[in-house]
Amino acid sequence: MNDIQYKEKIPAPEEYNYIADSVGWGTAENKIVETALNNSIYSICAYDGDKMIGYGRIIGDKMMFLYIQDIMVLPEYQSQKVGSHIMEKILKKVKELKKLNPNIRTYVGPSKGLEGFYKKFGFISREEADLGKGMILKI
Numbered sequence: 784m785n786d787i788q789y790k791e792k793i794p795a796p797e798e799y800n801y802i803a804d805s806v807g808w809g810t811a812e813n814k815i816v817e818t819a820l821n822n823s824i825y826s827i828c829a830y831d832g833d834k835m836i837g838y839g840r841i842i843g844d845k846m847m848f849l850y851i852q853d854i855m856v857l858p859e860y861q862s863q864k865v866g867s868h869i870m871e872k873i874l875k876k877v878k879e880l881k882k883l884n885p886n887i888r889t890y891v892g893p894s895k896g897l898e899g900f901y902k903k904f905g906f907i908s909r910e911e912a913d914l915g916k917g918m919i920l921k922i
Contacts, residue, residue: 793820798835806855825876836860839869851891
């Protein structure tokens with residue numbers, strides 16, 4: 784665990800798909816993943832040696848809205864603070880971006896059952912912020 788390194792970089796689509804599949808999210812075509820990741824504002828990878836074991840990124844417009852996306856850790860590395868370290872690095876970047884607009888809104892859409900993980904970092908539900916329930920387009 785002490786050998787975990789965190790690198791600000793865009794991972795290879797194969798690395799991303801491997802972790803996404805390992806956490807039950809499935810995979811997407813490498814070209815789609817590559818385009819999506821290249822459009823990220825910020826990207827952080829966790830490595831144990833040469834193996835990517837965790838990932839997270841920020842997407843958005845950099846001025847009004849940020850969205851923390853794809854916080855994922857290989858199952859065998861979960862509950863070892865890898866996800867927490869990824870979040871700390873992401874929130875450091877959010878604080879930098881808040882210098883440009885202190886009122887920038889930062890969102891996260893936790894997977895079901897993981898809301899408590901994000902509450903540790905100060906996130907509250909949209910309802911608690913008096914913004915109503917979140918919704919997703921399903922067509």
